[in-house]
Amino acid sequence: KNEVEQSPQNLTAQEGEFITINCSYSVGISALHWLQQHPGGGIVSLFMLSSGKKKHGRLIATINIQEKHSSLHITASHPRDSAVYICAGGADGLTFGKGTHLIIQP
Amino acid sequence: NAGVTQTPKFRILKIGQSMTLQCAQDMNHNYMYWYRQDPGMGLKLIYYSVGAGITDKGEVPNGYNVSRSTTEDFPLRLELAAPSQTSVYFCASSPATYEQYFGPGTRLTVT
Numbered sequence: 001k002n003e004v005e006q007s008p009q010n011l012t013a014q015e016g017e018f019i020t021i022n023c024s025y026s027v028g029i030s031a032l033h034w035l036q037q038h039p040g041g042g043i044v045s046l047f048m049l050s051s052g053k054k055k056h057g058r059l060i061a062t063i064n065i066q067e068k069h070s071s072l073h074i075t076a077s078h079p080r081d082s083a084v085y086i087c088a089g090g091a092d093g094l095t096f097g098k099g100t101h102l103i104i105q106p
Numbered sequence: 107n108a109g110v111t112q113t114p115k116f117r118i119l120k121i122g123q124s125m126t127l128q129c130a131q132d133m134n135h136n137y138m139y140w141y142r143q144d145p146g147m148g149l150k151l152i153y154y155s156v157g158a159g160i161t162d163k164g165e166v167p168n169g170y171n172v173s174r175s176t177t178e179d180f181p182l183r184l185e186l187a188a189p190s191q192t193s194v195y196f197c198a199s200s201p202a203t204y205e206q207y208f209g210p211g212t213r214l215t216v217t
Contacts, residue, residue: 033205033206041194041211042210042211043196043208043211044208045208088149093139093154093164094151096148096150097148098146098148
């Protein structure tokens with residue numbers, strides 16, 4: 001059974017700080033997803049990657065296939081980045097981590 | 107495009123009642139999924155479908171049934187609701203094993 005582990009569970013930072021969220025996964029995952037869930041509950045896909053690095057605005061996702069590890073970075077963090085960030089892996093259906101609850105204080 | 111829509115947004119059921127959670131997408135995606143999210147836990151896959159007429163069980167299928175008669179619709183049926191099915195249910199779709207698009211969720215309480 002695939003497992004996905006995230007760290008940290010909770011993270012509070014000041015506006016402008018560089019944020020890193022980590023994700024480790026077991027074998028059998030063909031792609032790694034990063035999702036964002038806002039306090040209202042909606043879920044948005046941020047990245048899907050199977051190798052290397054992807055960047056979208058202030059968000060960067062990296063994956064190391066050999067180490068079965070992925071990171072999500074947020075540069076110049078802002079209070080509007082406050083959300084739960086979820087790592088998930090799989091093929092037909094995803095296996096999810098429990099999420100990292102991020103709070104960015106002004 | 108409306109994307110992925112779910113109805114209802116909220117529902118309270120009594121133990122033993124049945125209901126169907128509706129999910130529809132207008133992006134012509136072949137893949138559709140049902141997940142549940144419990145407090146403090148990660149989302150868990152209930153059922154998924156890779157195309158009309160094809161469904162498969164996920165991690166937590168017990169107590170649920172699905173059907174996929176069209177590409178657009180993927181309803182989730184709860185028979186004999188139990189308190190353990192109190193959760194937030196998300197439907198999602200994707201063109202293949204790519205980025206998934208999520209609906210807004212249905213918050214279900216069984217009392």
